[in-house]
Amino acid sequence: LINKDKGFPKKFISKYFRAKADIKTYPIKVLISGQDSGGLGGAEKFIGDLAKYLTKKKVKVFFTAYANSLFTKKLKRMGFKVWEIPVRMDIIGDIKGLIKFFHFFPLTLLKDLNILSQFKKQGGDVVILTGISDKILLSPIAKLFSLTVVWIEFAPLASVFKRNGCTPKILYRLVKGTPDKVIVTTLNTKKHLIPETRISESKIRVI
Numbered sequence: 001l002i003n004k005d006k007g008f009p010k011k012f013i014s015k016y017f018r019a020k021a022d023i024k025t026y027p028i029k030v031l032i033s034g035q036d037s038g039g040l041g042g043a044e045k046f047i048g049d050l051a052k053y054l055t056k057k058k059v060k061v062f063f064t065a066y067a068n069s070l071f072t073k074k075l076k077r078m079g080f081k082v083w084e085i086p087v088r089m090d091i092i093g094d095i096k097g098l099i100k101f102f103h104f105f106p107l108t109l110l111k112d113l114n115i116l117s118q119f120k121k122q123g124g125d126v127v128i129l130t131g132i133s134d135k136i137l138l139s140p141i142a143k144l145f146s147l148t149v150v151w152i153e154f155a156p157l158a159s160v161f162k163r164n165g166c167t168p169k170i171l172y173r174l175v176k177g178t179p180d181k182v183i184v185t186t187l188n189t190k191k192h193l194i195p196e197t198r199i200s201e202s203k204i205r206v207i
Contacts, residue, residue: 040074086107172197
């Protein structure tokens with residue numbers, strides 16, 4: 001084409017194709033958290049299926065999860081990279097879980113800082129959080145590293161917000177401004193989520 005089109009500057013064409021070659025493309029890198037997972041239930045199945053779907057779409061998926069959980073073992077069998085934390089952080093369990101959450105908070109905070117730092121250095125883009133403890137712990141750190149934060153909510157939260165003297169509700173609302181998007185699975189969840197959490201409606205997407 002360059003030879004035939006004498007009226008088109010060869011120098012311009014050469015620079016154009018060099019510029020196109022300089023554009024580096026890479027798969028989106030996503031970190032999904034399962035730090036408050038204690039077993040293999042519906043949420044874990046959903047997260048596993050989501051990871052497989054994203055992988056098929058050429059998204060690079062990483063995980064962070066509680067070291068001794070069945071979920072972590074399953075993820076490793078599936079071939080995913082898992083950054084582990086030594087303690088399960090479950091703020092919506094019983095009173096023992098609440099005490100453990102605050103007792104191990106400094107240790108987990110340092111561990112999560114290291115995990116998200118590594119994720120960022122490896123070209124990380126998005127952090128996906130489903131559990132309440134995960135959202136409270138990881139959302140502020142993710143924003144510190146300028147990562148996109150996506151929350152997924154499956155159901156209204158009124159019942160879990162009442163646990164442990166409403167501590168989950170207080171801490172959740174402290175970080176409600178951190179997600180870039182909040183994905184919900186039904187219009188009913190969205191209807192209840194706005195007054196319960198005070199998350200901006202503009203951030204919520206129903207899928």
